[in-house]
Amino acid sequence: MKEQNISTIRQRQSRLLQLMEKEKLGTMLVSNIHNIRYLTGFTGSAGLLMMKKNASVFFTDSRYDLQAHQEIMEAEVVIAKGELLAAAAKRLTRSKTPLVGFEGQSVTYRGYQRIRELLAGRKLKALAGLVEMLRIVKEESEIETMRRAAHVASLAFEETLPFLKPGVSEKEIAAEIDYRMRRHGAEKTSFDTIIAFGERTALPHARPGERKLRANECILLDLGAILDGYASDMTRTVFLGTPQKKLARAYEAVLAALEEAEKVVKPGTACQEVDAAARKALKRYRLDQYFTHSTGHGVGLEIHEMPRIMSKQPQMLSERSAITIEPGVYLPGIGGVRIEDLLVVRKDGPEILTLPRKELLVL
């Protein structure tokens, strides 16, 4: 099944080849598996792509023989016996390419040593996110897939709300949500679903445990589905019974932060401005010191991609970028509130992919 048509793949590769030319790279070794998928359509989990104008080669092992031949577009397929890098190096000896690039953020130090050994005599250049840069701006077909991924997560969230009764455990809720995402077509979850009850909602990265839900407690649900390779990400905080005053106020503040941050989202806005808008809203409530993480991140083939929505990030938002905005307030010993939307940057303001309502929900 070719999920992207060949013209899309060609376009992506030609954009990368342009960037490579700017860097004076004859050849680039692509080892990040998401980048490989982006550039070739390959959905397996092991491979190495040697990008080279009109002569790209994809190396994988025998487990992926059939799959690689079915999926790979715009690259020759080589099934290597043994180390993929050795096969690539052997192939490179035929070529006179002066400078070889590799992905410094994906390759391990040990991997780098092997590249140095196997490509002895060649000039090497560590690259920082060349393909990742291309991936920031999504094609409409990618956005449509992400829309579906967000829909699946939204559905699973709604379907799980009736399970939130006193006595149920965090782990049980996580299992229900994940099961429902899968039943709606998710390949898997985007990350380990976060479910926290009561005072544990004050831990931004709580792992679901045996903690049981009690009456009048806060419930935080952070989840995402992967569909056709693309991730979604959403968070809602709901209440079983009347929320404590402090948490109700935190909810109001966080919702304001989310809405005000979303208002400034458009092409050309600096990431740090989006972050600042969220923090400014929290400051009005004097709760900004309880917002201890960044405001958001890009999403796509990976759950965390560029751009980063945080302070000191002057990078400007691009049209058709997919990002999260997820302000939170965490009151130690009391509880926390986080509300997170996945959205697409559009000319006239964001297209919000996350469906469930954001008004305070008392179950």
Next chain:
Amino acid sequence: MKEQNISTIRQRQSRLLQLMEKEKLGTMLVSNIHNIRYLTGFTGSAGLLMMKKNASVFFTDSRYDLQAHQEIMEAEVVIAKGELLAAAAKRLTRSKTPLVGFEGQSVTYRGYQRIRELLAGRKLKALAGLVEMLRIVKEESEIETMRRAAHVASLAFEETLPFLKPGVSEKEIAAEIDYRMRRHGAEKTSFDTIIAFGERTALPHARPGERKLRANECILLDLGAILDGYASDMTRTVFLGTPQKKLARAYEAVLAALEEAEKVVKPGTACQEVDAAARKALKRYRLDQYFTHSTGHGVGLEIHEMPRIMSKQPQMLSERSAITIEPGVYLPGIGGVRIEDLLVVRKDGPEILTLPRKELLVL
């Protein structure tokens, strides 16, 4: 919750410090998150451990403030603002340690560059699997956890068999299995569950898709649960209706390969001998050329650990190692059979943790 008691953690650290002494390392930066958990009890997903005799320090970010203070044993906890490595480097300036080790298999090339920048003037040494080496031999408490993890997977497998009816999809079966593992207490799956029907069982790494089960087909299920951080791994191949002759014969061969490989498992057996025993059995059936991957791997905090059970691996098995044995035969266009046990190396032969029966099962 301190899942390992302090004396276990102390023992692990002191064994590592001995290895470090041999390498003349005053300090070691541990960045692999599984190694950090092994050495400190920390179950979060971000941190950096600076190992140093009587002065180990664990660095993490504010998201893990509370959790780190609750979990970390035998190390000082520092909540860093910004880059963890920068915080560690700052701390190191106080020390006269001559040689600093880092994990060459975990740190990216970019991470290595940062280490070089931040620790300018220090001698660095890339280490290959120092902590991983310690992790090969399991403590009885680790084995008990893995026994439970294998039990959870076994239960989920048995409970899912009744769903294997004509018309069900691979994805649906994967969702059922994963849900049942979670309901039995799994934190998550050890890896993306592999479910393949019919001719797709010939792909050793098939990803569950929309393919629907038909009468008289082969079904391959490869699954594992993570419990308290420890993974399990198992594969069974079952048949809906009478198997094709070629597949029935492949089943007989693969079962013989598994049993004969398990027979040679004991402390002191070379990994390559276990591999050879499996291949020898397949050769009797003239099916050895269809066994296209390695025979097994270590399991523990990670689904793939040392040792590797494959040819040209003279490394000897240690008592209390946990490994898989998973021979397979893949007949292109027809189907494949794989049977996999998770077992512990014991003096008097392996303790097999995987429970479901291995005789050919016709549903």
